[in-house]
Each structure stands twice: as C-alpha cells, then as structure tokens.
Amino acid sequence: MDAFLTAAENDLRRRARDYFRSCRDTSGLEERPSWEKIRLDLAGGETRDEAAVRPAALLGETVAIIEGAASCDPGLARGLLAWRTGPRTADPVWDRLCAFARLAGAADHVLEAGARCARERGAFATSLMGCREVQESLAGIAWDAEVLRLGTCRVLRLLDRNEPDRAEAESARLLDRAAALARDTRSVALALLGDDWAGARLAGEDPSPTEERKRP
Numbered sequence: 001m002d003a004f005l006t007a008a009e010n011d012l013r014r015r016a017r018d019y020f021r022s023c024r025d026t027s028g029l030e031e032r033p034s035w036e037k038i039r040l041d042l043a044g045g046e047t048r049d050e051a052a053v054r055p056a057a058l059l060g061e062t063v064a065i066i067e068g069a070a071s072c073d074p075g076l077a078r079g080l081l082a083w084r085t086g087p088r089t090a091d092p093v094w095d096r097l098c099a100f101a102r103l104a105g106a107a108d109h110v111l112e113a114g115a116r117c118a119r120e121r122g123a124f125a126t127s128l129m130g131c132r133e134v135q136e137s138l139a140g141i142a143w144d145a146e147v148l149r150l151g152t153c154r155v156l157r158l159l160d161r162n163e164p165d166r167a168e169a170e171s172a173r174l175l176d177r178a179a180a181l182a183r184d185t186r187s188v189a190l191a192l193l194g195d196d197w198a199g200a201r202l203a204g205e206d207p208s209p210t211e212e213r214k215r216p
Contacts, residue, residue, distance in 0.1 A: 004153050012061065016042055016068025020076065035080055038065060056159035059094055063101040063152060070105025071112075074201050077102045093155065093164070096171040100152050100178050106202060107145035107185045114138055114192040137188050144181045148174065 005013070019042055043061040070077035081098055118134050151174045158167035189198035 004150060009060065009064065012042060012064045013068065016065050017071055020069050020072035023072070038080070056156060059097060059159065060156050063097050063156070066098055067101040067105040067108075067149075070102045071108040072105075074102065074106040074109055075203070077105055093159070093167050093171045096174070096178075097152050097155060100148050100171075100174060103178055103181050103185070104145040104148050104152075107141045107181055109201065110185050110189045110193070111138055111142050111145075113197075114188050117192050134192065137184070137191070141181065141185050141188055144177065144184065148177055148181055151177065 019038070039061065042065055066077050066081060069080050081102065115138055118138065122131075151170070155167045155171045155174075158164075158170060186198060186202055189202055
C-alpha cells in the first residue's frame, strides 16, 4: 500500500499513528485537543480557511488522521469524526472515506491486540487446525483493511483529478468490502478478546443503515 502513496502521505500516516499513540489517556474526549489543533499539529500550519481551497488534499489529511486515531482507539476516531463533521455531511464520498479510514484503523487495533493474545496462547507456534483458523482470521482482516486503504487511495486520486462522479461510484463500490471488514473485525475481536473488550472498543463500527440502503 505504501508504494501507492506519496512520501508526504506516508509521512503523515506515520506521524498520525505516533501522535495518537503518544497520548497516555484516550478515555476523555473532552480533555483532548480540538480537531483543528490536531490537524494543524499533523498537517501543517494552514488555517481552516486556507486548507479549504484544496478540498481533495484536505480529505486525504482527514482520512490519515482518522485512521491513525482508530488504530490507537476506535472510540477516539468516532469522537473525532463527530467533532470534524457533526451529523452526516451532504458529501457521500467524504462520509464514506472517513468511515473507511475508521474501519481500517479499527482493524489494525484489533489485529495488534488479537495477535498479541494469540501469541500468548501459542497459536503462532503450531499449524494445528484451531491455530490455523486464528492465524487466517487475523491475516484476513489485515488483508481486507489494506485493500480498503488502496480503494480509498484510488478515490482520493480521482478527486485530485477533479472526477467527482467517478469518485462517488468507486467509493460506493467499496461499501460491501467495508461492511465485510466491519463484520470480520468484530468477529475476530469477539473470538480472541471477548465480549467486553469488543463491546467497549468497537461500538458503532457497523456500516451505516443509510449507506446500506443506498448501495448500488
């Protein structure tokens, strides 16, 4: 996936992950910096009005920040999206790409915790059937999250080229993949980490009913 991104985009993704992982406590959203401060810290010194003249690039920054937050704490990413966009916007592509970033980051969060748990149980030390299932389920969400990132990148490139109709159609085609990733991520979390862990971290990660109805 990194090969499809510019050096600046890869750098922003890395810095976003490091930024949120450096937060010692992500439990109190009201105590965190504002969305605008986070964006300025990570994406440069532009004001909101200055950044608004390059909407495709600004969306790319938002996607990177949301994914970085979700990889650290999916609930944090949901809160940041509420701060950034409030209710669902009038732009379905913006809404979808932000949701895809949140889902990909949440998959990374589950992958990290699930792999650690599986390793402690010895699931990586043998190829017996039960262990193979664990290994394949973790590999599955890692692969699907990466494919969703690649699709998101394609949509951003279409927006860069000022092809909004193609970007909308491409983002709509990713909805099934996003829904499958959400289901599989929750399934892995429940199987490896338990109901309480999944309930606390993955609440609200299911696809939007509105998007389900709109899916072509």
